[in-house]
Amino acid sequence: MLKNPAIVAAGLAKFGVREASYKDLISEAGQACFEAAGGAIKPKDIDGFIICTVMPERTAVQSHTASMAEECLGIRPGAMSLRVEHMCQSGNLGIRTACAYIMAGLCETVMVVGAEKLQVPVPDEIFLNMSTGLDRDWEACQGVTAPIMFAMCAQAHMRKYGTTREQLAKVAVKNQVHSAKNPYAQFQSGVTIEQVLNAKRITTPFGLFDCSSISDGAAAVIVTSAERAKDYTVKPVYFIGTGQSVHGLTFANHYEDLSHWPPLKQAAESAYKMANIKPADVDVAEIHDCFTIAEIITSEELGFCGKGEGGPFVESGQSDYGGQVVINPRGGLLGCGHPLGATGVAQTAEIFRQLRGEAGERQVKGAQIGLTHNNSGPTEHVVNIYSTEVVS
Amino acid sequence: MLKNPAIVAAGLAKFGVREASYKDLISEAGQACFEAAGGAIKPKDIDGFIICTVMPERTAVQSHTASMAEECLGIRPGAMSLRVEHMCQSGNLGIRTACAYIMAGLCETVMVVGAEKLQVPVPDEIFLNMSTGLDRDWEACQGVTAPIMFAMCAQAHMRKYGTTREQLAKVAVKNQVHSAKNPYAQFQSGVTIEQVLNAKRITTPFGLFDCSSISDGAAAVIVTSAERAKDYTVKPVYFIGTGQSVHGLTFANHYEDLSHWPPLKQAAESAYKMANIKPADVDVAEIHDCFTIAEIITSEELGFCGKGEGGPFVESGQSDYGGQVVINPRGGLLGCGHPLGATGVAQTAEIFRQLRGEAGERQVKGAQIGLTHNNSGPTEHVVNIYSTEVVS
Numbered sequence: 001m002l003k004n005p006a007i008v009a010a011g012l013a014k015f016g017v018r019e020a021s022y023k024d025l026i027s028e029a030g031q032a033c034f035e036a037a038g039g040a041i042k043p044k045d046i047d048g049f050i051i052c053t054v055m056p057e058r059t060a061v062q063s064h065t066a067s068m069a070e071e072c073l074g075i076r077p078g079a080m081s082l083r084v085e086h087m088c089q090s091g092n093l094g095i096r097t098a099c100a101y102i103m104a105g106l107c108e109t110v111m112v113v114g115a116e117k118l119q120v121p122v123p124d125e126i127f128l129n130m131s132t133g134l135d136r137d138w139e140a141c142q143g144v145t146a147p148i149m150f151a152m153c154a155q156a157h158m159r160k161y162g163t164t165r166e167q168l169a170k171v172a173v174k175n176q177v178h179s180a181k182n183p184y185a186q187f188q189s190g191v192t193i194e195q196v197l198n199a200k201r202i203t204t205p206f207g208l209f210d211c212s213s214i215s216d217g218a219a220a221v222i223v224t225s226a227e228r229a230k231d232y233t234v235k236p237v238y239f240i241g242t243g244q245s246v247h248g249l250t251f252a253n254h255y256e257d258l259s260h261w262p263p264l265k266q267a268a269e270s271a272y273k274m275a276n277i278k279p280a281d282v283d284v285a286e287i288h289d290c291f292t293i294a295e296i297i298t299s300e301e302l303g304f305c306g307k308g309e310g311g312p313f314v315e316s317g318q319s320d321y322g323g324q325v326v327i328n329p330r331g332g333l334l335g336c337g338h339p340l341g342a343t344g345v346a347q348t349a350e351i352f353r354q355l356r357g358e359a360g361e362r363q364v365k366g367a368q369i370g371l372t373h374n375n376s377g378p379t380e381h382v383v384n385i386y387s388t389e390v391v392s
Numbered sequence: 393m394l395k396n397p398a399i400v401a402a403g404l405a406k407f408g409v410r411e412a413s414y415k416d417l418i419s420e421a422g423q424a425c426f427e428a429a430g431g432a433i434k435p436k437d438i439d440g441f442i443i444c445t446v447m448p449e450r451t452a453v454q455s456h457t458a459s460m461a462e463e464c465l466g467i468r469p470g471a472m473s474l475r476v477e478h479m480c481q482s483g484n485l486g487i488r489t490a491c492a493y494i495m496a497g498l499c500e501t502v503m504v505v506g507a508e509k510l511q512v513p514v515p516d517e518i519f520l521n522m523s524t525g526l527d528r529d530w531e532a533c534q535g536v537t538a539p540i541m542f543a544m545c546a547q548a549h550m551r552k553y554g555t556t557r558e559q560l561a562k563v564a565v566k567n568q569v570h571s572a573k574n575p576y577a578q579f580q581s582g583v584t585i586e587q588v589l590n591a592k593r594i595t596t597p598f599g600l601f602d603c604s605s606i607s608d609g610a611a612a613v614i615v616t617s618a619e620r621a622k623d624y625t626v627k628p629v630y631f632i633g634t635g636q637s638v639h640g641l642t643f644a645n646h647y648e649d650l651s652h653w654p655p656l657k658q659a660a661e662s663a664y665k666m667a668n669i670k671p672a673d674v675d676v677a678e679i680h681d682c683f684t685i686a687e688i689i690t691s692e693e694l695g696f697c698g699k700g701e702g703g704p705f706v707e708s709g710q711s712d713y714g715g716q717v718v719i720n721p722r723g724g725l726l727g728c729g730h731p732l733g734a735t736g737v738a739q740t741a742e743i744f745r746q747l748r749g750e751a752g753e754r755q756v757k758g759a760q761i762g763l764t765h766n767n768s769g770p771t772e773h774v775v776n777i778y779s780t781e782v783v784s
Binding site for chain 2: 049054055057058060061062063064066067068070071076077078079080081082083084085086087093096097099100101103104105106128131132133134135136137140242243244245246247248249250253263266270376377379380
């Protein structure tokens with residue numbers, strides 16, 4: 001019998017190019033999370049702590065950041081303390097790891113903080129840092145970068161399924177229109193289809209707005225047992241399903257058909273099965289639109305539309321308000337910016353607010369089932385599913 | 393009802409100053425682990441993978457190392473993939489996190505690899521890298537390093553309890569005598585008390601042999617559910633207890649009395665309670681002797697001897713073969729070297745061998761209960777406990 005853990009509080013630090021230090025960002029998000037709980041949860045109630053962060057060793061000359069963050073926030077966890085990293089999957093992995101500890105009975109109430117300070121003073125250093133996510137010996141050293149990897153996926157998808165440049169652009173427009181309603185997002189003014197199509201070219205077929213930005217930011221949530229959740233809030237949001245699948249790091253080794261992402265399909269199937277739901281049951285999804293093509297392929301592999309239909313799906317508005325499922329109401333990575341470890345935690349904070357009916361002008365009406373997804377490349381995916389109700 | 397996960401295989405790469413790359417070390421340990429299982433466990437049986445590693449971002453310009461390691465070993469985990477970091481606690485935290493996922497029912501069979509390549513070509517870079525484990529803003533920037541922190545603990549303990557320089561030295565002698573019997577250890581020739589006392593001074597009261605070395609190395613174990621364990625081996629070693637407690641990162645903030653380590657006592661009590669054993673039940677312990685004083689204070693806080701009696705305890709042979717509990721038969725960090733993330737996993741590999749009666753000339757006779765411990769500073773500790781039998 002599954003005991004569903006629950007999210008009971010969430011807080012954010014604004015994403016963008018921030019004057020704040022790495023520590024400042026952590027403190028800002030963690031304190032916002034405690035404040036959002038309205039005094040119901042105090043640092044002494046936290047017996048587990050996880051920080052999701054990719055490269056503070058490079059950007060802040062700092063390892064050992066779980067303890068550092070706990071000290072910033074006045075937390076002394078008596079049962080668990082951990083830093084979790086898996087490049088861009090780090091945030092959602094931190095959440096599912098907290099849930100695993102709670103489900104195992106090894107701790108009860110965990111704060112999960114995602115944080116990254118990617119904007120450092122030397123631009124060359126930023127690009128070297130980002131390249132640490134690729135295999136140094138086989139790919140990073142050849143100049144392969146994330147935009148190139150995903151551009152190859154886009155080209156394959158366009159060739160095989162007739163996906164258009166305009167359909168890609170539509171993802172960017174939708175998500176930046178959403179982010180303009182999110183005060184914590186990096187991009188606040190929206191973009192038009194013309195702006196996306198005419199933007200500076202990055203790598204074919206992507207222009208600037210097809211690519212998420214290298215940002216600073218942090219986010220925090222508190223996860224606890226189903227039993228304890230009711231002590232902290234009248235509206236817990238339950239963690240009801242999760243799946244992950246990883247097919248290696250190097251891009252070249254893995255696919256003949258770059259338009260299909262089998263590990264994502266597998267991770268989603270595991271999560272749906274555990275949650276006992278179908279894709280059509282999902283009301284709101286925060287998915288990993290690191291590049292526009294990623295949202296399109298992810299919509300397909302998650303089963304929101306048929307394989308190859310991701311382009312028409314976004315074009316027809318089926319992934320926007322009033323459609324089948326609202327994808328990335330927060331603004332996605334394209335609208336919010338992408339501070340690696342912080343992204344999955346901020347996605348979770350958005351689902352928490354949406355399922356509680358507290359998302360303001362971004363609210364998805366009547367949302368009861370929400371999903372978060374991170375990739376750390378086309379070959380690696382994690383999916384978590386949340387509900388207003390426990391699974392019986 | 394607790395379902396105890398079990399260790400079913402273990403493998404090591406030799407610790408030391410290695411010509412091997414970071415990837416080489418991972419492959420060596422992982423392959424040794426599969427080979428040790430004698431073909432009973434194959435890469436396709438592994439549905440979860442954890443790498444415990446502290447600073448590949450600095451030493452190998454590489455984040456995202458879980459996927460990289462999986463690819464090296466031909467593993468495609470369909471349920472979980474993670475990198476865990478918490479400075480010197482990373483290894484034992486990786487193991488307990490694998491167990492948490494298994495106990496939660498989120499995956500079944502996890503390979504845990506600990507790996508570090510700390511010896512890089514530029515010596516100044518090595519010291520900068522090691523300093524990332526301390527708080528950059530408050531302590532690392534002032535020149536505080538691990539030897540200084542632990543030397544202050546030693547001074548406090550000597551003043552308060554009359555612990556002698558010779559008692560400290562005895563820890564180094566015992567552990568290097570042990571490591572001389574361990575072909576995977578960095579130090580193979582043993583040391584005498586005179587050699588320890590007359591060695592190059594590092595920081596009062598420590599000489600060279602009181603300090604563990606900055607080493608390369610890797611280790612791997614496979615953890616699975618109690619149900620599955622019997623398919624893989626006739627002698628599983630069960631994970632029966634665990635505890636962790638963290639009181640922040642900066643050293644200066646935390647203790648009036650540096651000779652007492654309350655979070656270690658708390659972590660141990662949690663682990664003993666879960667395992668339903670007393671300290672006197674432990675036959676063999678792999679504890680974190682990063683410096684000689686650490687073994688002495690840890691012996692006390694784990695309850696192997698009274699508070700303040702850690703010096704006489706080692707001096708009288710109570711922590712050696714024939715004594716109350718054999719501490720660090722592998723040779724400890726002082727004898728094996730200390731490749732951060734690899735240490736806790738190698739400790740676990742030793743307990744696995746000891747409890748199966750396969751430790752050769754290092755065998756602790758009749759060992760049935762084993763314990764592993766890591767600190768990542770005096771304020772942060774994790775304890776895991778193992779048994780030849782499940783806890784009912």
